[in-house]
Amino acid sequence: MQPARHSTKKLKAAHVKIRKAAEADKAPILEICKNIWNGHDYLPEVWDNWLADTDGRLIVATVNGRTVAVAHGGLQTPDVAWLEGVRVHEQYRGLGVAGKLNHALVEWARKRHARVARLCTGSSNQASRRHLERIGFPAVQTFQRLDSTRGLHTKPTGVQTPRRSAKRLWNWLSSRPEFIDNRAMYSDGWTWHPLTPQSLKKHVAYGRVLVASRNRHTSACCILLDEDQIMTAGFVAGARSDVGKLIRMLRYLTFRKGRGKLRILLPLKSPMIRALEHSGFEKTAKIIVYEKFLG
Numbered sequence: 001m002q003p004a005r006h007s008t009k010k011l012k013a014a015h016v017k018i019r020k021a022a023e024a025d026k027a028p029i030l031e032i033c034k035n036i037w038n039g040h041d042y043l044p045e046v047w048d049n050w051l052a053d054t055d056g057r058l059i060v061a062t063v064n065g066r067t068v069a070v071a072h073g074g075l076q077t078p079d080v081a082w083l084e085g086v087r088v089h090e091q092y093r094g095l096g097v098a099g100k101l102n103h104a105l106v107e108w109a110r111k112r113h114a115r116v117a118r119l120c121t122g123s124s125n126q127a128s129r130r131h132l133e134r135i136g137f138p139a140v141q142t143f144q145r146l147d148s149t150r151g152l153h154t155k156p157t158g159v160q161t162p163r164r165s166a167k168r169l170w171n172w173l174s175s176r177p178e179f180i181d182n183r184a185m186y187s188d189g190w191t192w193h194p195l196t197p198q199s200l201k202k203h204v205a206y207g208r209v210l211v212a213s214r215n216r217h218t219s220a221c222c223i224l225l226d227e228d229q230i231m232t233a234g235f236v237a238g239a240r241s242d243v244g245k246l247i248r249m250l251r252y253l254t255f256r257k258g259r260g261k262l263r264i265l266l267p268l269k270s271p272m273i274r275a276l277e278h279s280g281f282e283k284t285a286k287i288i289v290y291e292k293f294l295g
Contacts, residue, residue, distance in 0.1 A: 016097055018104045021051055021058040021070065028067040029060070032089050043070075043085055050085070057108045061088075061097045068092040073105035073117075080194050081109035081294075083119040086128075093127075099135050110294045117294060120192060123286035137290040141183050142268040143192075146281040149262075151255025156248040159212050166204040169211065170197050172218045178237035181267040183289070187234035188225045189263060192289050195223075195235060210249055212242040222246045226257065233264045236272065243272060247279065 021029075026047055033041040050058045050072050061069035069092065072085040083105045088097050102119075109117050121128040123142060132139075162169060173179055173195075185192040186199075193199065203209050203223055212220040220238025224231060231254050236243055247264075254262045266272055268286065277283065 015063070016095060016100055017062045018059055018100055019062065021060045023051065025060045025067045025070070026051075029070045029087065032068075032070075032087050035090065036087065041087075043087060046085075057105060059101060059104055061092075061101055063092060063095075063097075069097045069101060071098075071101035071105055073108055075109070075112060075114060077194050077196070078113065079115045081105070081112070081114040081117045082191060082193075083109075083117055084191065098128075098131055102135055102137075106292065106294065115294055117292045118192065118289060120190065120287050120289045123288055129288070132290050137292045139288050140291045141181070141289050143187065143265050143287045143289065144268050144270070144273050144283060145189075145285040145287060146264050146266070146273065146276050147261055147284045148251070148254075148276075148279075148281045149260065150251060150280050151262075152248055152251035153255055155252050155256075156245060158245050159210055159249040161207050162204055162209060162211055163207075166197070166201040166209075169204070169209070169218060169221065170200050173200065173221055173237060176237040178235075178267075178270075181270065182235055183291075185235075185289070186223045187232070187265045188227075189230070189232050189234070189265070190287070210246050212238065212245045214239075214242065220246050222250070224250065224253075226253075226259070229260045231257070231259050231262050233262075236264065236266060240272065240275060244275070247276070 029047065030044050033043050050056060053074070056072060056074035058072050059070070060067050069088040070085060071083065073081055073083045076082050083102060086098050086101055106117050119137065121132065182195065184195050186195045208224050210222050210224055211218050220242035222233045223235040224233055231250060233250055236246065250262055264276060264281065
């Protein structure tokens with residue numbers, strides 16, 4: 001897709017239309033994605049699923065009939081909508097297209113009776129941050145992502161995968177300061193999900209929760225997601241020494257499963273960040289989560 005040769009004046013006067021995405025929009029959107037993240041954009045891999053998902057909303061923006069942008073929204077719970085995947089053709093940026101896409105998704109979420117809409121962006125994306133401030137999306141938390149490729153060959157002790165009722169674990173977890181710092185959310189890398197009794201129960205059932213104990217009482221906990229050759233700890237809570245046990249187990253699992261990377265996401269002011277750096281983790285990104293109440 002060759003960039004259209006339009007003057008800035010003509011572009012600013014162009015009519016932007018927002019509509020549901022169609023199969024025919026795939027080619028122009030994938031062309032836009034080629035220049036994002038050095039050609040490693042995830043959107044081409046999820047386009048078909050987003051288009052087919054009747055519970056979500058995939059929309060595009062057109063200018064004079066040309067597809068120039070895309071965005072997606074989904075309901076994580078009946079109350080919480082997550083907005084993602086905003087992509088705008090480089091020649092059509094600065095026209096308010098992203099704002100129109102987000103506004104359309106917020107209205108869709110409101111009609112679905114969601115109470116909150118959330119999204120995130122990298123802290124270095126100044127244009128996106130300015131845009132979100134203009135459209136009334138307050139930042140609620142900044143998270144530090146830390147990565148490590150160092151595995152551990154020897155299995156550590158003192159860490160278990162709970163399989164029984166998650167009620168007691170939930171009572172412990174929801175009373176922790178980390179639960180508040182994480183704004184009752186956990187992450188899979190770029191998406192933040194509501195951390196609820198139901199979601200915790202599901203993760204326990206699928207073996208995605210690790211706990212350390214002291215005197216038969218939970219002393220540390222993490223939620224572990226394993227996909228795309230990356231292991232992600234998207235929620236971590238507990239005393240520092242006991243969290244260290246969890247990290248060693250995560251390193252061991254990274255080695256045993258042959259994963260290329262271990263990724264941990266923590267609130268920016270977490271005291272665990274410095275400890276992880278000292279153990280060989282590298283800071284790789286700061287991600288800001290925004291939240292808008294829909295009334």
